[in-house]
Amino acid sequence: MAAAESFLAFNPAARPGPAAASRRRYRGPRNRKKGWKRWSGPEAQLGREIGDFLEDVGLQERAAGGLISEQPDEGLFFVDKGTAPKGRRPKKPPQKPLHVDLVLQPLSKVPPPKNICAHQTPNGRKEKRRRQFWEKKAEKGIFPREERKLRARLNREGDPKKSPKSQKPPELGRSDPHRDFYDIWGEHNPLDAPLAGQDPWFLQQTKKMPVQRPPRLQVKPSPLPPVEVIGQGGSYNPPFQDHQELLLQALQVELRRSREEQKVERRLEVTGEPPSQESVLQEQLQGLLEEEEEEEEEEKEKENEKEKEEREQPRKREQPGRKTEKQRRREKEQREKDNDKARARVVTLQHQALFQLRSLRRSLRFRDLELRRRRLLRERRRKILETAPKRLGRQRYEDPGPEVQLSEELPESLRGLRPEGSVLRDRFKSLQRRNLIEPRARARFKRRYRVKFVEKRSFRAVTL
Numbered sequence: 001m002a003a004a005e006s007f008l009a010f011n012p013a014a015r016p017g018p019a020a021a022s023r024r025r026y027r028g029p030r031n032r033k034k035g036w037k038r039w040s041g042p043e044a045q046l047g048r049e050i051g052d053f054l055e056d057v058g059l060q061e062r063a064a065g066g067l068i069s070e071q072p073d074e075g076l077f078f079v080d081k082g083t084a085p086k087g088r089r090p091k092k093p094p095q096k097p098l099h100v101d102l103v104l105q106p107l108s109k110v111p112p113p114k115n116i117c118a119h120q121t122p123n124g125r126k127e128k129r130r131r132q133f134w135e136k137k138a139e140k141g142i143f144p145r146e147e148r149k150l151r152a153r154l155n156r157e158g159d160p161k162k163s164p165k166s167q168k169p170p171e172l173g174r175s176d177p178h179r180d181f182y183d184i185w186g187e188h189n190p191l192d193a194p195l196a197g198q199d200p201w202f203l204q205q206t207k208k209m210p211v212q213r214p215p216r217l218q219v220k221p222s223p224l225p226p227v228e229v230i231g232q233g234g235s236y237n238p239p240f241q242d243h244q245e246l247l248l249q250a251l252q253v254e255l256r257r258s259r260e261e262q263k264v265e266r267r268l269e270v271t272g273e274p275p276s277q278e279s280v281l282q283e284q285l286q287g288l289l290e291e292e293e294e295e296e297e298e299e300k301e302k303e304n305e306k307e308k309e310e311r312e313q314p315r316k317r318e319q320p321g322r323k324t325e326k327q328r329r330r331e332k333e334q335r336e337k338d339n340d341k342a343r344a345r346v347v348t349l350q351h352q353a354l355f356q357l358r359s360l361r362r363s364l365r366f367r368d369l370e371l372r373r374r375r376l377l378r379e380r381r382r383k384i385l386e387t388a389p390k391r392l393g394r395q396r397y398e399d400p401g402p403e404v405q406l407s408e409e410l411p412e413s414l415r416g417l418r419p420e421g422s423v424l425r426d427r428f429k430s431l432q433r434r435n436l437i438e439p440r441a442r443a444r445f446k447r448r449y450r451v452k453f454v455e456k457r458s459f460r461a462v463t464l
Contacts, residue, residue: 120445221435224387234403236417246404253401393438400429
């Protein structure tokens, strides 16, 4: 303690003295368990050493069956004499599963929720009643027609009295269990053997020649590939420019959808203003002042009719007098002058056309370029129409748009990549885009009865 008091403390508040004792923090009572760990002193240090010693003794008893200091040397050490067989490799420990497999394993032990709509089948009740009906009939020995035919065939094949010679040979094209396998598109097809060497006209008239598939059925419904590969902007580490182009495409799709929604809202929006007090008053007074208004309207109609009659009266046309010889001669001379001017104009235009060959050639070249541009535009439109999905059903095809991730959603590595979209939905949309199936929506099953909620007795007993 004297040595401890000889050291000088760096903090003046920690130096010994009456002032430091008054500023010392109160650490609570020492006779409580709460103050044991906070209390420091030689007794606490001794208690900790005793606790560590007892813990070490307990550990030795559990691990070695007693104190190590009391056990003999033979129980703790052994002499390696090297008697192990040489040349054999030690067995490798079993390999742990890869981290990739551990990541893909489900972490939750809770099963996923059951989708009720996925278990509903059309005409489920009808099929269930039909199956129960035939189960009851089967107990009495009555079976449906298909099963009766199958049982008769099995009995006929399993009966040894009926030899295969007495049975009728199976015709070509029918199912024969003893027939060898063959390729219907190959050269050695047994179905074509009876038709070999006969007249094609006879085969065509007797309808024995196989039907030729028309060329229109050999054309694919759409030239689009089954699997369309997305551009570089859709990769997990895309170039900046390609990713911005993909974002621009997605933005254009969203803008088109928002414009369509706004268009529908504008059509459904009510633009009429609410009625004012004057309009309400006029509507209430309507029918009270009809007589005065009718008289004023009749007077206005009469005035309008008089004005129309005055306007519609035909004016008297003055009859021209008989032309003199002088007037006829002047008209004839004027006509001759006009004809001479027209002929001279045609001649001058023909002479001027000789000096317009260069401009005519230029106009012809421009016309050819315009016709070529229109032809290319028509071909481009035709190709777009060929690749565009056709109207096969009631619903139109809706393009789902590109699957894109924002700039802040791009992963730093391939391990952090999150899948976008659904593979099943992508394949379904691909079939619709290639005109293989019509666009359709999932059928929604509606309940015919109203759901009733019943309170159980046990629940009511607890709540009361």
